[in-house]
Amino acid sequence: MKKSKQGNVRAVAVTGLQATDNPAPGIAVARSIREGGWDGLIVGLTYDTFDTGSYNSDLIDQVFLIPYPNTGAEATLDRLHYIHSITPLSAIIPNLDSELDLYNTIRDDLTAMGIGLFIPDTRTLRMRSKAKLAEFCHNHNLPAPITELVYDFAGLERALSKVGYPAVIKGVFYEAYTAYTWQEATIHFDKLKLRWGLPILVQNVIPGEEYNICVVGDGKGGTVGAVPMRKLRLTEKGKAWAGITIKDPELIELAKKTMEALKWRGPCELELMKHEASGQYYIIEINPRFPSWCYLTTGAGQNLPYANLQLALGEQPLELAEYRSGVTFARHAIDIICDLSALEGLTMKGQVIYRKQPKHKE
Amino acid sequence: MKDKQLSLTESGFLFDHNSGLTYSLNPTATRIMQMLMDEEDAETIVQKILEEYEVDEKEARFDIEQFVQQLKKFDLL
Known part of the structure; x- marks a missing residue:
């Protein structure tokens, strides 16, 4: 593993730091990674000066602006080379759907740089796309709504x-x-x-309750871990701001079957509806990244983002413990106060270095 | 009942681990639910309610039966 200029400190980069009314998963992933025992730096990669997580200096050690994915692979790779020269990265955890094709395109370059990735490949991404999902489910005997x-x-x-x-x-x-x-x-x-x-x-329309499962697949058809959740409260956009873990073996089986059929590599969120009359679950969507509520998996005893990081680093994660059901999350917005220098750094230099060593080594 | 995973607190907060649904029970319903979860038979439940509450037997049997029907309706039994 490549060593940092700042000593033997490793660094992992996470994207998706925007955490407003429809939060991206980056901050939840970073929290989980830190709580899982990651003792290296956490580097935020953001697209906008005001991606709010950039100012969470208690959690994020360094932040760099990167070009939007539609700018193309070359621009992203150039920027990552620059970041890597400042802080050598051991892994990147992309947390947005729109980034995955790009990271698949530059996967070999990242490998050559010593940067690990653990995301689904392009073929698998296509199989679960909205337009293909019903066909995929039909072919693998997985329940899905009739789709035309x-x-x-x-x-x-x-x-x-x-x-x-x-x-x-x-x-x-x-x-x-x-x-x-x-x-x-x-x-x-x-x-x-x-x-x-x-x-x-x-x-x-499938009348009934919505359920979601956060899952990590090992890329060989196995399931590293899976935690199902029922949304308790929704925002106007239908996003969960409260939820509770549940224990339904049928949901876990569905998750395992889906991972096996797709040979899914990395994180995903299964969205399901439970028919109010028949009790049958139907797969509505498969989102190819961690859900924004993934910190709940950590709270419930199964730290899926940390397991995913270990896989991205080429390590074998320890067998995950059984998660607890009845664990609740409530999303709670707070205002982060930050010094002018953070805004100045991101605006003028496209980067802010809160620290060069992880907090515990400062 | 054996297959159901339910948690019931003393305050009457009932959580169905399978569905994720929560319920609030009044003290009498909480007592009956505790006994159902302990797998007491119907006659024992009636007798214990008669001992612990000031209620006539006909009313107790009717209320317990109503409650059990509701639990079945919510797939809690």
Whole structure:
């Protein structure tokens, strides 16, 4: 493993530090890594001067601005070479969906630099994409809602005659609306087409409760760990701001079966609906990164972000303990007060170094 | 009952580990639930409620039966 200029200090980089009303997972991942026993530096990689986690200097040791993923692989790699020359990185944990293709593109370069990654490959990412999920589930005998891909109003009409009302009209990347009439369906179709392009997905509504599972797959079909959660309170955007771990063997089995079918490598979040009448679970989405609530896995006794880091470092994580059910999280916003120098550093130099040694070694 | 994973506190806070749902029980319901979780039979539960509360037998049997039906409805039994 490459040693830091500052001594034998290792450093791991995390992305996704924005933590406002729809928080990215970066801060939860960093907290988990620190609590898991990581004694090296935690380096934040951010896209905007005001990605809020950049100012969490108790947790994040150094912050560097990086180019947005759509700027291309070369620009990101140039920046990472620079960061690596300041603080040699042992691993990067990308926490945003939009970064994964990019990191797969530069995977070999990072390996050559001695930087570990533990993320799903491009083929696996495609298999669980919104447009392919129903087909994947069907092929592997995993329960999913009826899903039709439509490209025009004629297709929409055919899909709705099959799926019935109400129906979920989904964008190919983000957003979903429930349509109760043909008029509503056409309005949602147009809106989603303009915003996210084609195809549009039409699904039957599964009435019931939503459940989520945070999982890490070992890339060979095995499950490193899995912690299911039921959302207790939602924001206006449908994001959990309170949740509780539950113990349902059926959910764990579903998670294991999904990891096995995908040979999933790295973290993911399974989103499921439990049908209120039949009790059957349906996979709604597979998000290819940690959920923002992943610190709950740590609180419940199964530190999945730390296990994922160990895998990214090429280490074998210890067998994880059984998680506890009934452990609750409540998301709580606080104001971080920081010195002008942090804002100055990020604005003028694109970086802020809070410390060159981890706190315990200062 | 054996297959259900439930936690019940003295205050009557009931958590279903399987579904993640929580319930608030009144003191009498909490007492009955405790006995159900201890796998007491129906007749023992009726007799203990008669001993511990000022209630006539007909009313006690009716209320316990109503409560048990509710538990079944919520898939807690």
